[in-house]
Amino acid sequence: MSIVKKVKFENLGDLRGDLISLEQFKNIPFEIKRVYYLANTKKRESRGFHAHKKLKQVLIAVSGRCKVILDDGCQREEVILDSFQEGLLIESFVWREMHDFSENCVLLVIASEHYDEDDYLRNYEEFMKVVKNGTNT
Numbered sequence: 001m002s003i004v005k006k007v008k009f010e011n012l013g014d015l016r017g018d019l020i021s022l023e024q025f026k027n028i029p030f031e032i033k034r035v036y037y038l039a040n041t042k043k044r045e046s047r048g049f050h051a052h053k054k055l056k057q058v059l060i061a062v063s064g065r066c067k068v069i070l071d072d073g074c075q076r077e078e079v080i081l082d083s084f085q086e087g088l089l090i091e092s093f094v095w096r097e098m099h100d101f102s103e104n105c106v107l108l109v110i111a112s113e114h115y116d117e118d119d120y121l122r123n124y125e126e127f128m129k130v131v132k133n134g135t136n137t
């Protein structure tokens with residue numbers, strides 16, 4: 001089964017322009033505790049390289065595009081985010097890397113938890129140990 005989970009957003013726009021509404025438990029499948037965004041990213045500067053123990057997130061390229069690599073310890077998949085009308089749902093215990101940001105990329109992130117550095121697994125070997133030993137369940 002694919003680990004790439006995309007969420008389509010209805011466009012409520014009209015002749016004046018586009019409008020996308022994000023609501024917890026409606027088109028965002030968790031309680032929203034934090035919203036942040038990445039901007040002025042550099043094409044050659046990759047980001048991420050971590051997993052979260054508890055946090056779930058939805059990533060939306062509201063402008064531009066970037067490549068996301070997801071890895072759950074069993075499979076590794078690549079997905080391009082290039083539409084403000086869809087989000088990428090990343091569950092907990094999924095390693096993520098973001099690469100190849102376009103010049104105008106703005107990546108909006110809707111998160112299920114407040115910021116907590118203790119929730120991060122920033123070392124790939126440690127991440128693999130945790131998922132292989134099943135200590136994430």
Ligand code: T46
Nearest residue numbers: 034036038046047048049052057059096098109114115
């Ligand atoms: C993720 C991807 C998509 C905070 O203080 N508060 C925050 O809410 C965030 C997100 C970060 N920070 C601090 C932690 C670091 O000292 O900002 C610094 C840069 O964060 P980081 O290197 O984790 O940034 P990215 O772009 O590699 O990852 C971020 C999120 O941290 C992460 O959860 O999934 O965006």
